[in-house]
Amino acid sequence: MTQLKNTLTLTLILCLQLNTFGQLSETFRDDFDNNKNRWTLKSNASSAASIKNGLLNMQHKRKSGWYVYFCDAHLNPKSDFYIETKIKQTAGPQKDAFGLIWGASSWKDSYYFEVSAAGWYRIYKYQKSKYSEIKKSDWSTKIKKGKLFNTIAVERKNGKLNYYINGSKVHSTANMPPLGKYIGFSLGKEISISADYLSVKQKKAGINLLTGGVSKFSKKIWGQQ
Numbered sequence: 001m002t003q004l005k006n007t008l009t010l011t012l013i014l015c016l017q018l019n020t021f022g023q024l025s026e027t028f029r030d031d032f033d034n035n036k037n038r039w040t041l042k043s044n045a046s047s048a049a050s051i052k053n054g055l056l057n058m059q060h061k062r063k064s065g066w067y068v069y070f071c072d073a074h075l076n077p078k079s080d081f082y083i084e085t086k087i088k089q090t091a092g093p094q095k096d097a098f099g100l101i102w103g104a105s106s107w108k109d110s111y112y113f114e115v116s117a118a119g120w121y122r123i124y125k126y127q128k129s130k131y132s133e134i135k136k137s138d139w140s141t142k143i144k145k146g147k148l149f150n151t152i153a154v155e156r157k158n159g160k161l162n163y164y165i166n167g168s169k170v171h172s173t174a175n176m177p178p179l180g181k182y183i184g185f186s187l188g189k190e191i192s193i194s195a196d197y198l199s200v201k202q203k204k205a206g207i208n209l210l211t212g213g214v215s216k217f218s219k220k221i222w223g224q225q
Contacts, residue, residue, distance in 0.1 A: 025203075048061070071182060073182065080157050083201075086195065088150065119145045123135035125179075161174070
């Protein structure tokens with residue numbers, strides 16, 4: 001009987017462990033109550049940024065090009081993930097776009113998922129400074145136009161990348177590996193935006209429920225020392 005109880009207990013633990021591995025856990029979140037994630041908060045001829053009232057406020061002042069803000073989110077290149085932000089345009093013309101950067105090592109190697117206050121979106125990447133279009137600009141009724149918040153997200157699941165606007169999937173592609181561990185925001189010319197939060201969920205890796213510890217493999221994956 002004791003052996004049977006031990007077997008059942010071990011089976012239950014293993015089932016819980018497998019279930020935990022299959023779930024996504026929030027590994028990064030910024031609600032912009034402070035600058036704990038060290039965003040570049042400064043003002044110059046090209047840009048300005050500040051954190052106030054729970055918002056990250058960003059401005060691109062130039063009449064050409066775009067501006068980016070990065071943060072180290074320890075994005076695991078081997079894990080499924082879900083990256084989400086709530087963002088809106090607060091000033092400037094509505095002819096350009098703004099949005100989410102993910103899987104970046106710099107602007108030269110990064111992915112972009114952008115929306116516009118006019119109601120269109122686009123997806124593209126830079127790899128070794130070379131531009132590649134993933135989804136050409138397209139209109140979507142899922143976008144809240146004007147100076148309203150939109151929730152946009154990128155999900156990697158079952159070998160695919162899914163793109164969401166306000167909870168609705170608007171595009172899907174085959175998986176493309178992250179080019180870095182950074183995420184952040186992009187702004188088109190003469191645009192000001194505000195972000196309410198930024199969140200990353202990833203699969204747990206290397207959690208040993210039998211001992212309650214974290215394996216060395218897990219520490220290596222998540223960049224912990």
